[in-house]
Amino acid sequence: MHDNALHETILLVLGLLFAMLLLVMLGQKLRISYPIFLVLAGLALSFVPGLPLIVIDPDLIFLIFLPPLLYQAAWDTSWKDFWRWKRPIALLAFGLVFFTSTIVAYVSTSIIPGFTLALGFLLGGIISPPDAVAATSVLKGVKVPRRVTGILEGESLINDASSLIVFRFALAAVVSGAFSWHEAATSFVLASGLGLVIGLAVGYGFYLIHKYLPTTPSINTVLTFIAPYVMYLLAEEFHFSGVLAVVSGGLMLSYHSHRVFDANTRLQTASVWSSVGFALNGLVFILIGLELPVAVQGLGNYSLRQAITYGLIISAMVIVIRLLWMFPAAFVPRWLFRSIRTQEVSPGWQGPVIIGWAGMRGVVSLASALSVPLLLSNGQAFPQRNLILFITFVVILVTLVFQGLTLPAIIRLTRVADTEERMPTDEQEAGIRLRLRHVALAHLARNYEADIRDNEMISALQHRMQAEAQRTGNLLEALDYDESKRRALQRYHQVLLDVLQVQREELFVLRQEDVFEEEMLRHQEAQLDLDEAKISHMPH
Structure with missing residues (x-):
């Protein structure tokens, strides 16, 4: 019962x-x-x-x-x-x-x-x-x-x-x-x-x-x-x-x-x-x-x-x-x-x-x-x-x-409006990312000068962060609502998402081939998911 x-x-x-x-x-x-x-x-x-x-x-x-x-x-x-x-x-x-x-x-x-x-x-x-x-x-x-x-x-x-x-x-x-x-x-x-x-x-x-x-x-x-x-x-x-x-x-x-x-x-x-x-x-x-x-x-x-x-x-x-x-x-x-x-x-x-x-x-x-x-x-x-x-x-x-x-x-x-003076959310997000990139670059230059010179991977990390800082700076300029830059930014997001989708489809093919372990394939799929989530939260 x-x-x-x-x-x-x-x-x-x-x-x-x-x-x-x-x-x-x-x-x-x-x-x-x-x-x-x-x-x-x-x-x-x-x-x-x-x-x-x-x-x-x-x-x-x-x-x-x-x-x-x-x-x-x-x-x-x-x-x-x-x-x-x-x-x-x-x-x-x-x-x-x-x-x-x-x-x-x-x-x-x-x-x-x-x-x-x-x-x-x-x-x-x-x-x-x-x-x-x-x-x-x-x-x-x-x-x-x-x-x-x-x-x-x-x-x-x-x-x-x-x-x-x-x-x-x-x-x-x-x-x-x-x-x-x-x-x-x-x-x-x-x-x-x-x-x-x-x-x-x-x-x-x-x-x-x-x-x-x-x-x-x-x-x-x-x-x-x-x-x-x-x-x-x-x-x-x-x-x-x-x-x-x-x-x-x-x-x-x-x-x-x-x-x-x-x-x-x-x-x-x-x-x-x-x-x-x-x-x-x-x-x-x-x-x-x-x-x-x-x-x-x-x-x-x-x-x-x-x-x-x-x-x-x-x-x-x-x-x-x-x-x-x-x-x-x-x-x-x-x-x-x-x-x-x-x-x-x-x-x-x-x-x-x-x-x-x-x-x-x-x-x-x-x-x-x-x-x-x-x-x-x-x-x-x-x-x-x-x-x-x-x-x-x-x-x-x-x-x-x-x-x-x-x-x-x-x-x-x-017709309520935000009476407090505040940056638009798109601009805030890009500004935060730019600030974080600059802090990271300054930390690398201050503490890892020898590693940047002698270690190719750490040097590549510095170059990648410099490129990301440049992209974020360009994004802030685009957020000034120059229409051509705005369209270019939207196209950039579309291409990134399309590339990620192609990679995800290739992962499906790799699963069928039975060459790589499932655990490693899932790990890479999780990385793609994180990349896509990051793009979807970017200002459009």
């Missing part, structure tokens, strides 16, 4: 993964961001007759999905950008979360019969954090200032922690029937601060392992998957913030990764994490859509029409709250502090509008709602649990689909 259940679970997961991949490909054809498309597809699948009811264990999301997804987000976040925009990030991740939770608490108690203030704060904590994956996946298709994406990514790293803390305090108040602001504030500071400390301590431990033990790229890659779970579980064991532990540890290890990882480890780790992160996110979003039957069940004294009305009112409210918060958060500090006005460029009205509209809810909101217990400590049913779950589902659906689908149009209508 147990084997049959395990067999069915494995088949279900594999089926969902395969369906998710097909749906993502279809969404790409339709030019719809994959989180939005997967939620809609999951919603449609939930109406298929005979499809088994899929009930998500919240521990599955909190323990299996959340640590690696947070770790990947922290790893990909620029610490420099995070620190640079720490004020707007903190105002969103802490200020807006608490403000949203408070407004939702008081409004929900006034419009929903039998809804207590503790239940209102519970609902507010559940639906206050936006989902970063949804926002950034939509933003990938449009051009927005780096400030906008940096703030959204930074906000998403912290707001999960602050909202979960609100959620847990409200849950404790519902269960115990008592609530103390002083105790809640003290617990919040302790949970946040010690969560950060645990994350940094565990991160430093893994840093030492990566640096001093005889690891390989495969071992390092596996260690990067173990690290977020150790950080999260250790912090949660002591009732501290596991989310902040993973975020702080991930940021620290990412910042120091160049000191402990070699090239092969970086390439392998990035490739594996990209695929795993995509699969985890895809599964979560399709599961959100499939949860509709669970959300509808057991509404009790409330009709479906009433529940939808409450959900739509609260959805509209969280959208409006975020938009209203953005402008005071963006401009009041500028009015109060002259140093901000002199050091920072004005964000304009477009940036706050885009960030305000990018408030799609997702994974953490669903997991929090599902983790509300069925029973109180006295054995009675948890009050309004199914209504809270249904409202959460409506908020996720409305914000993800409505705001997600309209966000690209909002960005185009605002």
Whole structure:
């Protein structure tokens, strides 16, 4: 019996993964961001007759999905950008979360019969954090200032922690029937601060392992998957913030990764994490859509029409709250502090509008709602649990689909421009490469003069780097948008890719001849792949 259940679970997961991949490909054809498309597809699948009811264990999301997804987000976040925009990030991740939770608490108690203030704060904590994956996946298709994406990514790293803390305090108040602001504030500071400390301590431990033990790229890659779970579980064991532990540890290890990882480890780790992160996110979003039957069940004294009305009112409210918060958060500090006005460029009205509209809810909101217990400590049913779950589902659906689908149009209508003076990305990339070539040439000339004179291979290395520096310099000139040089550069890339394809076809011929070992052929194929990847990342 147990084997049959395990067999069915494995088949279900594999089926969902395969369906998710097909749906993502279809969404790409339709030019719809994959989180939005997967939620809609999951919603449609939930109406298929005979499809088994899929009930998500919240521990599955909190323990299996959340640590690696947070770790990947922290790893990909620029610490420099995070620190640079720490004020707007903190105002969103802490200020807006608490403000949203408070407004939702008081409004929900006034419009929903039998809804207590503790239940209102519970609902507010559940639906206050936006989902970063949804926002950034939509933003990938449009051009927005780096400030906008940096703030959204930074906000998403912290707001999960602050909202979960609100959620847990409200849950404790519902269960115990008592609530103390002083105790809640003290617990919040302790949970946040010690969560950060645990994350940094565990991160430093893994840093030492990566640096001093005889690891390989495969071992390092596996260690990067173990690290977020150790950080999260250790912090949660002591009732501290596991989310902040993973975020702080991930940021620290990412910042120091160049000191402990070699090239092969970086390439392998990035490739594996990209695929795993995509699969985890895809599964979560399709599961959100499939949860509709669970959300509808057991509404009790409330009709479906009433529940939808409450959900739509609260959805509209969280959208409006975020938009209203953005402008005071963006401009009041500028009015109060002259140093901000002199050091920072004005964000304009477009940036706050885009960030305000990018408030799609997702994974953490669903997991929090599902983790509300069925029973109180006295054995009675948890009050309004199914209504809270249904409202959460409506908020996720409305914000993800409505705001997600309209966000690209909002960005185009605002005609937002990057107000910070910055080199074009093509020019930045070429400039970095030229700087690296010059440093390498200077190092060779300073330290290996005799080798350059006596060793043909080292002399050839110097000549190759000189030629690369010359090509990069020519590229910078071409980026002045002289049309003839631009066309010549594009033709250069086309020829390089064509030559690589011919070499790859020759490798296939060599495999048929059975003269060379497969391992050596794969090594050369990997070199060609790296060369092609390098060309594809060059400015076009």
